[in-house]
Amino acid sequence: xxxxxxxxxxxxxxxxxxxxxxxxxxxxxxxxxxxxxxxxxxxxxxxxxxxxxxxxxxxxxxxxxxxxxxxxxxxxxxxxxxxxxxxxxxxxxxxxxxxxxxxxxxxxxxxxxxxxxxxxxxxxxxxxxxxxxxxxxxxxxxxxxxxxxxxxxxxxxxxxxxxxxxxxxxxxxxxxxxxxxxxxxxxxxx
Numbered sequence: 001x002x003x004x005x006x007x008x009x010x011x012x013x014x015x016x017x018x019x020x021x022x023x024x025x026x027x028x029x030x031x032x033x034x035x036x037x038x039x040x041x042x043x044x045x046x047x048x049x050x051x052x053x054x055x056x057x058x059x060x061x062x063x064x065x066x067x068x069x070x071x072x073x074x075x076x077x078x079x080x081x082x083x084x085x086x087x088x089x090x091x092x093x094x095x096x097x098x099x100x101x102x103x104x105x106x107x108x109x110x111x112x113x114x115x116x117x118x119x120x121x122x123x124x125x126x127x128x129x130x131x132x133x134x135x136x137x138x139x140x141x142x143x144x145x146x147x148x149x150x151x152x153x154x155x156x157x158x159x160x161x162x163x164x165x166x167x168x169x170x171x172x173x174x175x176x177x178x179x180x181x182x183x184x185x186x187x188x189x190x
Contacts, residue, residue: 007076008042011111013102014092018069021046024097025071031091040088043074047119049126052164066126070102072119077108136166142186144170149179153189 016024025044032041048063077088084107092098101108111119136142140156154170157178164183169176 005110005113007040008074009110009113009116010077011072011074011116012077012108013067013111014071014073015099015102016069016071017097017099020097021065021068021071024095027097028071028073028091028095031095035087035091037087037091040076040085041073041091042076043072045072045074045123047072047123047126066122071098077110136183136186136188141189142168143189144168144179144181144186146185147181154179154186 025046028041029044032038032044046065047067048065050061051064052061073092075088075092077085079085103109136156136159138156138159142154142156144150144152144154149170149172152170152172154168156166157169158167160166166181166183166186168179168181168186170179171177
């Protein structure tokens with residue numbers, strides 16, 4: 001096993017039941033508080049980003065997890081000799097919803113420092129400003145899923161991020177016809 005990072009640099013990815021990331025993180029946080037384990041647990045994260053979408057002319061923002069099925073835990077799991085700390089291990093094993101650790105067959109491995117830094121940068125970048133839930137680019141092939149041109153395929157010609165709209169060239173009767181659509185009215189084709 002590689003050298004054990006110092007206590008506050010031990011970050012782990014815990015696999016949890018899908019769709020229960022927040023509630024599992026809350027249960028773990030309550031357990032930590034009830035058992036007074038604040039000296040062994042430093043942070044429990046459910047990394048999220050704000051995504052915006054425009055539906056029927058109305059802009060809505062919602063939170064989206066960017067590691068579905070996982071929570072990130074900064075905890076002191078191993079002592080200086082590489083042994084598991086029983087209180088920390090028990091807290092993880094006694095929290096409903098935690099399945100195990102990502103990538104661990106027997107003993108969980110802490111994330112590498114560069115992985116932690118990269119993850120923290122992603123969290124910071126993604127939390128600063130809402131991004132569109134679906135990102136289109138000029139030249140993308142799309143399929144219209146609503147309106148009079150439903151089921152037609154087309155190519156994105158222009159994008160207006162502010163309005164959440166795009167101009168798509170759809171072929172009708174052998175002629176290219178520009179159609180203005182809101183983002184939600186089309187899906188990217190693979």
